[in-house]
Amino acid sequence: MTEPRIGVVGIPGKWSTEALADAVEAKTGFRLVIDMGRVTLDLASGALLHDGIDLCQLDGLIIKKISEIYSPHVLDRLEMLRFAEARGVKIFSRPESVLRLIDRLACTVSLAAAEVPMPATRITEDRDAALQAAREFGAAVFKPLYSTKARGMTLIDGDDPTAPDRIAAFAAEHPVMYIQQKMDLSGQDLGIVFLGGAYVCTYARVKQGDTWNTTIHSGGKYAPFEPDDALIELARRAQAPFGLDFTTVDVALTQIGPIVFEVSAFGGFRGVKEGCGLDAAAMLVEHVLARVSA
Structure with missing residues (x-):
């Protein structure tokens, strides 16, 4: 054959x-x-x-x-x-x-419809409403609708006198503003990995230095992490509506409980390798071959 x-x-x-x-x-x-x-x-x-x-x-x-x-x-x-x-x-x-x-807003709407816990989030083209959100949140992360690894994200303190100007600068490039309350991540967040909807492993992204986010793009490091059953079930519920073959669910542990930031369209091979000690590429190919040959 x-x-x-x-x-x-x-x-x-x-x-x-x-x-x-x-x-x-x-x-x-x-x-x-x-x-x-x-x-x-x-x-x-x-x-x-x-x-x-x-x-x-x-x-x-x-x-x-x-x-x-x-x-x-x-x-x-x-x-x-x-x-x-x-x-x-x-x-x-x-x-x-x-x-x-691919569109951050489309992912968020699907997660909200599935009643998955997320940070307080507002989407608007109104700069005054954006400023009000930043003030109510205390500190807000303004996110481009199309980006990965925190690229283009801007942290704005609502009480900063320069906040209106910074919001205007962000809106000039991203007219539809996606605004989330900045959460205390205690220095790390998690990547919970699924293959064909089945749980594989979890790794942590641990921030380095004084950066406000944990992404590897900003210097974060991968580390092992053992989640409990409730955390795995939360991530499973988050990725289920999308029907992906391989994905990572980004989860943070906060004072108000675990929250989901997003579901990855492609998943992270390096996090699985360095944080879990597994070969994601080989596992995905086995999964694909079983279905192509069926």
Whole structure:
């Protein structure tokens, strides 16, 4: 029986993309890293082409990363992949599932509908309302709707005399302002990992120095963490509406109990490796092969 041909959608040269492509190659002998910036959808011929290869002829695609930077443009890339799915290619995770997570607001609305606890959150285009939220929250994190690893996030103290100017500067770049109350994270937050909806492990992101967030992009470090059953169940409930094949739920332990920040569209391989001592790429490939061959 011929081994399935499975492509990896990601960023060529990036560790997680290459690790996943290595894992696919080790199991199937086939290796293809797909840069969506080099993909052409030809509706007349019904082909989705990458360097002369029609992706619609593959057995499967794994989306590890859709773009280096999140933006509305990423949604167009997912629509192109949705065409391949319509042609019978099995995609992990499905483009429709990923679409609901690229926009931070879409993820938040789904979490709120599922009654998942989150920080106090307001969304507005009104700068006066944004200032009022910052004052009521005491300190507020202004978040771009499209970003990862805390990029573009701005911490604003509502009582700071410069707050109106800082809000205006943020709004000039991000007219729809996503505003969350800053929570005391006690120096860490958690990544709770699921594969096909089943719990895998939990790692902590521990902040370093005086930065206000814990992201690795800001110098945070991964560490092991053992959650209790209630925490795992909270994260399971948070990721369930999205139907992802591999994901990480970002959870923080606060004075008011555990809260969920977001559900990752792609999950974190390095956190699983360094915090849990597991090979996420190999586990995901096993999961994919079982479903492609079914």
